[in-house]
Amino acid sequence: MIEDNKPESLLEPEAATTRRVERPKRDSARTKAAGGTWQAEKSLATRTQILDATLQCLVELGYTQTTTEKIALKAGVSRGAMTHHFKSRADVFKAAAEYITDLRAVEYEDACRRIKLPPGNLATFESMLDTLVMLQKYYYARASFIALQELQRGARTDKVLAKVMLPLEKALDEKKNASMLKRFPFWADYPQTGEVLRDLFFHSLKGVAVNPTPYMQGDRLHRLHQLLASVAMMEFEKAYEAAHGAKVPPQPEPEKKERKPRKAANA
Structure with missing residues (x-):
């Protein structure tokens, strides 16, 4: 996490290149209890596959090079099975867009749960910094992030995909806002400030994640996070003073865990 205002690591080399897919587990018992059958469960498993x-494929090949044939090969299913579930490339991209944006919402909530709650239940510089670090490491360093970027690029010229993406992206933004308010309910008192700071954070971190250059990590990335946290804290202080007619009260210092002395290595 964060120690002395500096994260242990930021976008480690393997995190920038190896992006894992972590999706919610399906409850097969619940599926069958709701009236499903083993055949329906098998069909759902194939569809998810x-x-x-x-x-x-979107991550490895990009939007333009991803075809139904390549998807079927990657999934290890026959072309007949592929056609059974998705009649066209447009159909599979529509379903994939829904699947990926749902996944992004789950991953965002997971990242929010990793952010430490600030003492006094008010924003602090440390909580702003922790938010940036957790989002960079646990939301933007994901395979689903790259896949969504590829769909957004495709939607720029594909009008059919654009119509699919617009409501999904709006719904994702609303889900992310709900997750943040659930974790930090005090932001409900400052909706406009919260929105502009989310935009600042999201677009800044997105820029780093889209182009993970070797130099944008470690101390250099940490300094960027510190700058963003400082700007965010100034905006929060202005919003608080406008709403309450007083400056943000001093917050208690976060408790620091004592380090256990390391045992000397045996000679």
């Missing part, structure tokens, strides 16, 4: 393969 295809959507996972689509995500991986």
Whole structure:
């Protein structure tokens, strides 16, 4: 996490190059209890397998090079099985867009849970900095992030995909806002400030994640996070003073855990 205002690591080399897909586990018992059958469960598993393969193809090949044939090969299913579930490339991308944006919402909530709650339940510089670090490491260093970027690029010229993406991206933004308010309810008192700071954080961190150059990590990335946290804290202080007619009260210092002395290595 964060120690002395400096993270242990930021976008380690393997995190920038190896992006894992972590999706919610399906409850097969619940599926059958709701009236499903083993055949329906098998069909759902195959469909999910295809959507996972689509995500991986988007990451590895990009939007323009991802075809139904390559998706079927990656998924390990026959072309007949592929056609049974998705009649066209547009169909599979529509389903993949829904699948990936749902996954992004789950991953965002997971990142929010990793952010330490500030003492006094008010924003602090440390909580702003922790937010940036957790989002960079646990939200933007994901395979689903790259896959979503590829879909957004495709939607720029594909009008059919653009119509699919617009409501999904709006819904994702609303889900992210809800997750942040659930974790930090005090932001509900400053909706406009919270929105502009989310935009500042999201677009800044997105820029780093889209182009993970070797130099943008470690101390250099930490300094960027510190600058963003400082700007965010100034905006929060202005919003608080406008709402309450007083400056943000001093917050208690976060408790620091004592380090256990390391044992000397045996000679």
